[in-house]
Amino acid sequence: MADRAALLERLRMLRGIGRAFTDFRGHTRPLSDESLCGLLGAFGHDANDTDSLARDIEFLEARDWIRVLPPVTVLPSGARVPFTVLVPLLPSIRWWIELEDGAVLEGEIDPAELPRVEDRHLRGLWYRRLALDVPALPPGYHDLRLSKTDGSALGSTRLVITPGGCHVPQAIREGARVWGPALQLYTLRSARNWGIGDFTDLAGFATASAALGADVLGLNPLHALFPAEPELCGPYSPSSRYFLNVIYIDPEAIPEFFASDAAQRLVATPEFQARLAALRDTSWVDYPGVTACKLEVLRQVYRDFVLQADRERRQEFLLFKNKHGHLLETYSLFHALQDHFVAAGTMGGWPAWPAAYHDPEGLAAAAFASAEADEVEFHAWLQWIAAGQLEAAADAAREAGMRLGLYFDLAVGPNAGGAETWGHSDLYAHGATIGAPPDPLALQGQDWGIPPFDPDTLREQAYAPFTRLLRANMVRDGVLRIDHVMMLFRLWWVPQGASSAQGGYIHYRLDELMGLVALESTRQRCLVIGEDLGTVPPEVRDAMAAAGVFSYRVLPFEREADGHFRRPADYPRAALVALATHDLPPLASFWSGSDIDLRERLGLFPEPDQASEERGARETTRARLMEALRREGIEPAGDPPLAELQRYLGASPSAVLMLQPEDWLEMESPVNVPGTHLEYPNWRRKLVADWPEFMTRDTVRRLAAGIDRGREPEEV
Structure with a gap:
């Protein structure tokens, strides 16, 4: 049986729950196990069921690797867009961006020539995260899609390009x-x-x-x-x-x-x-x-x-x-x-x-x-x-x-x-x-x-x-x-x-x-x-x-x-x-x-x-x-x-x-x-x-x- 404490700790990290914090007096306050279980419960996890915890961890760890693009990507103009593909790599991938004003940009890339960010082995398969260079885009809400050369879809993301900072009068x-x-x-x-x-x-x-x-x-x-x-x-x-x-x-x-x-x-x-x-x-x-x-x-x-x-x-x-x-x-x-x-x-x-x-x-x-x-x-x-x-x-x-x-x-x-x-x-x-x-x-x-x-x-x-x-x-x-x-x-x-x-x-x-x-x-x-x-x-x-x-x-x-x-x-x-x-x-x-x-x-x-x-x-x-x-x-x-x-x-x-x-x-x-x-x-x-x-x-x-x-x- 999986170690419950280890499962809780892994799920804590995946859910972004802080292990400790510094209070207003400057003292470090650790998170109690009781509080951790309560917070995981707020996310819908059953802290007393180790099999359920293990399944939840597997899902959360795999989700962002088995899909090519996340639902949203927020970046400054000129930054590379990360995406994930299976290994061995496709010989070519087409990208397509519809800008907020309706204009369309598109191109084709060879994944083997892109910078590698990270590799991950999941469920017997290897996944590779790559970084895609896209043209400099104006700040706004755009849509990026990736497809195979035959047109079949790989994935899409709402691509949000942010400005240098907030407005100052x-x-x-x-x-x-x-x-x-x-x-x-x-x-x-x-x-x-x-x-x-x-x-x-x-x-x-x-x-x-x-x-x-x-x-x-x-x-x-x-x-x-x-x-x-x-x-x-x-x-x-x-x-x-x-x-x-x-x-x-x-x-x-x-x-x-x-x-x-x-x-x-x-x-x-x-x-x-x-x-x-x-x-x-x-x-x-x-x-x-x-x-x-x-x-x-x-x-x-x-x-x-x-x-x-x-x-x-x-x-x-x-x-x-x-x-x-x-x-x-x-x-x-x-x-x-x-x-x-x-x-x-x-x-x-x-x-x-x-x-x-x-x-x-x-x-x-x-x-x-x-x-x-x-x-x-x-x-x-x-x-x-x-x-x-x-x-x-x-x-x-x-x-x-x-x-x-x-x-x-x-x-x-x-x-x-x-x-x-x-x-x-x-x-x-x-x-x-x-x-x-x-x-x-x-x-x-x-x-x-x-x-x-x-x-x-x-x-x-x-x-x-x-x-x-x-x-x-x-x-x-x-x-x-x-x-x-x-x-x-x-x-x-x-x-x-x-x-x-x-x-x-x-x-x-x-x-x-x-x-x-x-x-x-x-x-x-x-x-x-x-x-x-x-x-x-x-x-x-x-x-x-x-x-x-x-x-x-x-x-x-x-x-x-x-x-x-x-x-x-x-x-x-x-x-x-x-x-x-x-x-x-x-x-x-x-x-x-x-x-x-x-x-x-x-x-x-x-x-x-x-x-x-x-x-x-x-x-x-x-x-x-x-x-x-x-x-x-x-x-x-x-x-x-x-x-x-x-x-x-x-x-x-x-x-x-x-x-x-x-x-x-x-x-x-x-x-x-x-x-x-x-x-x-x-x-x-x-x-x-x-x-x-x-x-x-x-x-x-x-x-x-x-x-x-x-x-x-x-x-x-």
């Missing part, structure tokens, strides 16, 4: 150092919105920010959530990352609203206005209340669109549906089904539905789509409206003078019960969730509850889902932040039933994924920022630098080996710098230590003395920050010294500086407490003032003026 290339606010859109208050920041607020806030000198406006993920279950409001656990959160729609900005007497009468009633006033007045977003109001009106506006819309508007909607095709159809069908099942009392998304509905292409789903075609169409219409209003906000930012415009945020994964996993169930490892090992933000580790891409299946599909995801989130001439950019290299998988600390790292093809990011970035003229906080392997930072992906540097973590804060001059040029993030407390809370009190009340310190230790460490941190300011000739005056810290970071050569409106408003309540779910109302806290009022305050104007003076273009 001209202003940044010319030395500009820009700044802007980092906004959680739902936190915006205004006298006209319906209890949550919306796309009309976004356009106005962008214009007001540009008037203060901002060139970029950062946003939380705007991905589609769950209108039928509005309490599922976490922007980093979306239903679908391909589409938008319709709660941000401004119903009164839809052209058909003005033609709908019924909708206008409904909104004008004293009862409805009282509901809106109550929603605006709360300190926390009332997601069920906001969703109920908006959907009630949006359904009426949709009915009037169906009955009364002019030909031009109908044609625009049809073009939108054609553009997004099957992806939009599946998304819309999912949400129509979710409405149906939630109304019947079934919560939790598609895994809780009857099994007949688990297949989007199955008979049950098809019958529902036919019977409830209008409901399905309604959800597609909502996406069209949302996309149009977001595009108008992006246009407003540009028209106001922002050189970078809107900055979108791509979440690391979708909710396990949402439209994205329903439509592409085979693409995800459902036996594990994504999280993070213990770190300073969450000493118990984190389990985000979202399923990871199966790296093998993703590659077998030639990375098409990943490419579509980039296209859906890269705004042209804008900025994309990739949350947890380490996902391009490795993800912390937590096996089902295990704690986050019992997870392990699964590796992905960093070179290929980074090449796709660069290709889509250049096509959309979109600056890419990788959120590289936490434990960052050197391979990731090296790949980011090579591909032109900007780093994400946050002041509290930018320390030298002795614990002192890094000087502004030592920050990298290709970086975004910030005082904090949505996972950190606002500056006022950080300075007072009230965030430590909150975490203690929530039971987030595993050991009894850790809160006291944290308070002592915070006192040292504050002292070192004051020391860092004075070292740069900045005398701290504020308590906390917000203006001085903004000036400190603003003096760095880093191209982008992001600031939080919460700090301008001296707020202490965090928007999110990592490591909590129901213990704290994450993603609900609003700003404490209406944005049209506080954006014109003298204090905010002075803060902005100070930033602008410190971020003038420098010579490069």
Whole structure:
């Protein structure tokens, strides 16, 4: 009988499971056998069946040798394409490349004259991997086929030629150092919105920010959530990352609203206005209340669109549906089904539905789509409206003078019960969730509850889902932040039933994924920022630098080996710098230590003395920050010294500086407490003032003026 330990070790290597990792304290943490078995189980392997393990290993080892070409080949222009053939070699092989623009290149080669990469003996046969020289090709998606001279096919691959790096806007290339606010859109208050920041607020806030000198406006993920279950409001656990959160729609900005007497009468009633006033007045977003109001009106506006819309508007909607095709159809069908099942009392998304509905292409789903075609169409219409209003906000930012415009945020994964996993169930490892090992933000580790891409299946599909995801989130001439950019290299998988600390790292093809990011970035003229906080392997930072992906540097973590804060001059040029993030407390809370009190009340310190230790460490941190300011000739005056810290970071050569409106408003309540779910109302806290009022305050104007003076273009 084969040695089980040896089989597990071989399968671990084939699946890219890390044997150990270095934690945030610099300690090496080995992967336990229990965790390894759990992670292999997430790939569908039975760790207790040695015969099954042996068969799985044989298949994985043979697969990439017995086929001539892999499903996808991602290379820079001019690189040789590896392919595999049987020995003895054919006397001649024909190659044929169809370029993305339809042009065709072809030729004939003698395999014996090609460079040999490697030989392998499998199942009594010898295979040889060779390197094929192909003509220099433009960046893009091409198709390479190999055949015998008689025309019979040998194999094919999607040949992705990558550019030298990501797009960097001209202003940044010319030395500009820009700044802007980092906004959680739902936190915006205004006298006209319906209890949550919306796309009309976004356009106005962008214009007001540009008037203060901002060139970029950062946003939380705007991905589609769950209108039928509005309490599922976490922007980093979306239903679908391909589409938008319709709660941000401004119903009164839809052209058909003005033609709908019924909708206008409904909104004008004293009862409805009282509901809106109550929603605006709360300190926390009332997601069920906001969703109920908006959907009630949006359904009426949709009915009037169906009955009364002019030909031009109908044609625009049809073009939108054609553009997004099957992806939009599946998304819309999912949400129509979710409405149906939630109304019947079934919560939790598609895994809780009857099994007949688990297949989007199955008979049950098809019958529902036919019977409830209008409901399905309604959800597609909502996406069209949302996309149009977001595009108008992006246009407003540009028209106001922002050189970078809107900055979108791509979440690391979708909710396990949402439209994205329903439509592409085979693409995800459902036996594990994504999280993070213990770190300073969450000493118990984190389990985000979202399923990871199966790296093998993703590659077998030639990375098409990943490419579509980039296209859906890269705004042209804008900025994309990739949350947890380490996902391009490795993800912390937590096996089902295990704690986050019992997870392990699964590796992905960093070179290929980074090449796709660069290709889509250049096509959309979109600056890419990788959120590289936490434990960052050197391979990731090296790949980011090579591909032109900007780093994400946050002041509290930018320390030298002795614990002192890094000087502004030592920050990298290709970086975004910030005082904090949505996972950190606002500056006022950080300075007072009230965030430590909150975490203690929530039971987030595993050991009894850790809160006291944290308070002592915070006192040292504050002292070192004051020391860092004075070292740069900045005398701290504020308590906390917000203006001085903004000036400190603003003096760095880093191209982008992001600031939080919460700090301008001296707020202490965090928007999110990592490591909590129901213990704290994450993603609900609003700003404490209406944005049209506080954006014109003298204090905010002075803060902005100070930033602008410190971020003038420098010579490069």
